[in-house]
Amino acid sequence: MAVSNGLQILHDLHLKLQAVQDDLEKGPRLIKAKENVLAKKQAELDLAKAKHTDQRKLADQKNLQLKTNEAKLADLNTKLNMASTNREFDILKGQIAADKMANSVLEDEILDCMEQVDLLKGKIIEAEKVVADAKDGIGKMTEQVAAAQAGLKERAEKLRLAVAEAEVVIPKDFMATYRRLVGAHGADSLAVVENNVCTSCNVSLSPQQGMELRGGRFIFCISCGKLIYAAMA
Ligand SMILES: [Zn+2]
Structure with a gap:
């Protein structure tokens, strides 16, 4: 839950920053x-x-x-x-x-x-x-x-x-991938998962990914590659 929470906050800040930059x-x-x-x-x-x-x-x-x-x-x-x-x-x-x-x-x-x-x-x-x-x-x-x-x-x-x-929520091992994503997609590098569906590409997560997500793992969507996080209840 901590990872999802941190990623949601990070995503929110990215969106706000992007709006200001726009x-x-x-x-x-x-x-x-x-x-x-x-x-x-x-x-x-x-x-x-x-x-x-x-x-x-x-x-x-x-x-x-x-x-x-x-x-x-x-x-x-x-x-x-x-x-x-x-x-x-x-x-x-x-x-x-x-x-x-x-x-x-x-x-x-x-x-x-x-x-x-x-x-x-x-x-x-x-x-x-x-x-x-x-x-x-x-x-x-x-x-x-x-x-x-x-x-x-x-x-x-x-x-x-x-x-x-x-960004402290991003594990060191994933930092390079995260930076690359942000460089290419900005705030859209992150996507929330709702009802087991990635809201960036509208593809359902595999059972394996769903489990990892719920388990608080740090994962990227296998379909669109975005950094995904669970929606807060
Ligand atoms: Zn996706």
């Missing part, structure tokens, strides 16, 4: 996840900014083209006024009509560009807010996690000491 890892993991989201949002913002710059440049180019075309049109109009033959007049008239049409298309394109610029500006403002909020959230969470970590680390340290003390 809590310790959870905070940084949550921060990391938030940082990944932030990186994605920042990339979206950068993309919107790049597109915005491109559209503005395009609008500038088209505006410049329009001004050049308008100067050309003015020039053609001057020539039209000075046309000396009907043929020259007709050719110039045709050129002017074609250039006016081209300019009208260009003006529409410039309007489209400016619309895109406005839309992208709106997207940038939205994305900047999302990024700022994400940064704010990460800052707050980092503070919270840091505040909790000190207490959790202290608790983990106390539990590690308690576990080390409770």
Whole structure:
């Protein structure tokens, strides 16, 4: 009974330690996840900014083209006024009509560009807010996690000491096996036996093992290899 009792206490301490360790890892993991989201949002913002710059440049180019075309049109109009033959007049008239049409298309394109610029500006403002909020959230969470970590680390340290003390129940000959188990499975290295069934693998103990267990022997489950102990009545 003493062995089972000691192992139950040891198992309980391992479970508590594992829970604290899980809590310790959870905070940084949550921060990391938030940082990944932030990186994605920042990339979206950068993309919107790049597109915005491109559209503005395009609008500038088209505006410049329009001004050049308008100067050309003015020039053609001057020539039209000075046309000396009907043929020259007709050719110039045709050129002017074609250039006016081209300019009208260009003006529409410039309007489209400016619309895109406005839309992208709106997207940038939205994305900047999302990024700022994400940064704010990460800052707050980092503070919270840091505040909790000190207490959790202290608790983990106390539990590690308690576990080390409770390990006196492990016979020297089994220590290496026990350490290997703990290294691989942590708190799940130990399993309670209920109604003659190992609760780790749900396999019934052999009559021989059942007897050994009840006799207070230190044994490992022949099915899953966990360190097993009898449930307290
Ligand atoms: Zn088992």
